[in-house]
Amino acid sequence: xxxxxxxxxxxxxxxxxxxxxxxxxxxxxxxxxxxxxxxxxxxxxxxxxxxxxxxxxxxxxxxxxxxxxxxxxxxxxxxxxxxxxxxxxxxxxxxxxxxxxxxxxxxxxxxxxxxxxxxxxxxxxxxxxxxxxxxxxxxxxxxxxxxxxxxxxxxxxxxxxxxxxxxxxxxxxxxxxxxxxxxxxxxxxxxxxxxxxxxxxxxxxxxxxxxxxxxxxxxxxxxxxxxxxxxxxxxxxxxxxxxxxxxxxxxxxxxxxxxxxxxxxxxxxxxxxxxxxxxxxxxxxxxxxxxxxxxxxxxxxxx
Amino acid sequence: xxxxxxxxxxxxxxxxxxxxxxxxxxxxxxxxxxxxxxxxxxxxxxxxxxxxxxxxxxxxxxxxxxxxxxxxxxxxxxxxxxxxxxxxxxxxxxxxxxxxxxxxxxxxxxxxxxxxxxxxxxxxxxxxxxxxxxxxxxxxxxxxxxxxxxxxxxxxxxxxxxxxxxxxxxxxxxxxxxxxxxxxxxxxxxxxxxxxxxxxxxxxxxxxxxxxxxxxxxxxxxxxxxxxxxxxxxxxxxxxxxxxxxxxxxxxxxxxxxxxxxxxxxxxxxxxxxxxxxxxxxxxxxxxxxxxxxxxxxxxxxxxxxxxxxxxxxxxxxxxx
Numbered sequence: 143x144x145x146x147x148x149x150x151x152x153x154x155x156x157x158x159x160x161x162x163x164x165x166x167x168x169x170x171x172x173x174x175x176x177x178x179x180x181x182x183x184x185x186x187x188x189x190x191x192x193x194x195x196x197x198x199x200x201x202x203x204x205x206x207x208x209x210x211x212x213x214x215x216x217x218x219x220x221x222x223x224x225x226x227x228x229x230x231x232x233x234x235x236x237x238x239x240x241x242x243x244x245x246x247x248x249x250x251x252x253x254x255x256x257x258x259x260x261x262x263x264x265x266x267x268x269x270x271x272x273x274x275x276x277x278x279x280x281x282x283x284x285x286x287x288x289x290x291x292x293x294x295x296x297x298x299x300x301x302x303x304x305x306x307x308x309x310x311x312x313x314x315x316x317x318x319x320x321x322x323x324x325x326x327x328x329x330x331x332x333x334x335x336x337x338x339x340x341x342x343x344x345x346x347x348x349x350x351x352x353x354x355x356x357x358x359x360x361x362x363x364x365x366x367x368x369x370x371x372x373x374x375x376x377x378x379x380x381x382x383x384x385x386x387x388x389x390x391x392x393x394x395x396x397x398x399x400x401x402x403x404x405x406x407x408x409x410x411x412x413x414x415x416x417x418x419x420x421x422x423x424x425x426x427x428x429x430x431x432x433x434x435x436x437x438x439x440x441x442x443x444x445x
Numbered sequence: 446x447x448x449x450x451x452x453x454x455x456x457x458x459x460x461x462x463x464x465x466x467x468x469x470x471x472x473x474x475x476x477x478x479x480x481x482x483x484x485x486x487x488x489x490x491x492x493x494x495x496x497x498x499x500x501x502x503x504x505x506x507x508x509x510x511x512x513x514x515x516x517x518x519x520x521x522x523x524x525x526x527x528x529x530x531x532x533x534x535x536x537x538x539x540x541x542x543x544x545x546x547x548x549x550x551x552x553x554x555x556x557x558x559x560x561x562x563x564x565x566x567x568x569x570x571x572x573x574x575x576x577x578x579x580x581x582x583x584x585x586x587x588x589x590x591x592x593x594x595x596x597x598x599x600x601x602x603x604x605x606x607x608x609x610x611x612x613x614x615x616x617x618x619x620x621x622x623x624x625x626x627x628x629x630x631x632x633x634x635x636x637x638x639x640x641x642x643x644x645x646x647x648x649x650x651x652x653x654x655x656x657x658x659x660x661x662x663x664x665x666x667x668x669x670x671x672x673x674x675x676x677x678x679x680x681x682x683x684x685x686x687x688x689x690x691x692x693x694x695x696x697x698x699x700x701x702x703x704x705x706x707x708x709x710x711x712x713x714x715x716x717x718x719x720x721x722x723x724x725x726x727x728x729x730x731x732x733x734x735x736x737x738x739x740x741x742x743x744x745x746x747x748x749x750x751x752x753x754x755x756x757x758x759x760x761x762x763x764x765x766x
Contacts, residue, residue, distance in 0.1 A: 286640035300644035
């Protein structure tokens, strides 16, 4: 209990910067979606994510039942909820890995995966979708590193192939990124020669290599042994201070409370409630939220 | 209370003797030795009969082994294998991608191709291609249902024995390699494609740089099976009187009546080709296992070097002891 409290203390200063943004986002997500008109400050803002009334079904099961959420530039939104609640699907709609059946998503005011023609939203050609995805990094639960490439080759693959950067430049940047996740000395190792935690850190470096505005984390620590979880979470904590917008799906409640400016609780394809970590963890308004936390948070875990 | 328990059991149990000074002796396997001796005896008997039985006519084999006509036939066999092997796998790769595409038209075209060419005997296919001139006198390229022709030729001049052989072997090979390549691609985890497309990597590069190098591990053993099969499979084009290795030795033994020695000549050459291919297979498979194994096993050459180094270095120290 005291350890968690102490860690909380150390991150409050870092979070202070986000504090005002957190309040706006909390307000926005609690109410309606903020439709952002193109404005003069558009240039300065980077990584504003707006999800508007997104619906998605797999067959007859509706997994997203009209979800709206706004995350301000540099904001850190953590999505929690029981399995099957649609968290991962929502995350995957943000980079159009999953097509929506209704609603839309914008990043800095630009529609993701669609363009307006007349009064219809037409799906973009794959080429344009791929270009949009270079602004959105994604980290997967099962790492999905390319096993036939070394750590460094994994990191520089997309900058070279998708962004047509020079190999020398990509290597230099790749080594910087591996250094940032503490793996510079393992640059030439293949994924199978690395531990799970190391692999996920390489995957984070790979996602960062495209200089994304937004990073999506899909249960980044769920496939890890308990003792390896923290090395990954520490890297994400660092990123939270960097001004990149982060949207994280996780089951690590302590981490969520630490790092989030907005915690979003989802259940059965809907956002039940969202707010600051204090609001959601200490004073949940909804019964469903309360009963979920009572199951996943150990008794010793207190605010 | 529980803290007292361990010494209590130590008191009651008999004291464990100290084995730390004992030498470890591996288990012995006497039956392995018996088996080895029996197999060695069998091999020796076969070898002895091969050498001493004059009817093998090794002299005749040696005489024809490097004869000009046989070597020419060998070159034709290698040419057919190389051309139809490469074309067959290229076409097979395209067919595999078609089969895995989202387009129902491409899927059914690819499926039908494999269905037809896998369900008809290669012999029939070859004869059909060779006799295409009987079915279609002229082959022309133009706009259908009009008189516009860009190119026109007699079928019999276009389809030579060589063309019929390459056409038949290639199309047949493509049908089989398409399935092998498709199997390889399916063996790669879906998450790889997902990660690559999340990184904005275009579809073609996803196939060639991410999926195919990983699929190669599953493709290669089967692909070499096919290539080795093709080497010997080319002997079937003797029905077109195409003078590859097998047809050449047939022509020779029909003249000299030395049937078995000349069949041995052809056989030995097929063994040589297969052996060379097996060496290639080993090293190519090793190349594509990069990252799949934590540490690559040593190549036979490296093993030999290591053996030599350790044993040559070890023997003086042994003497010194």
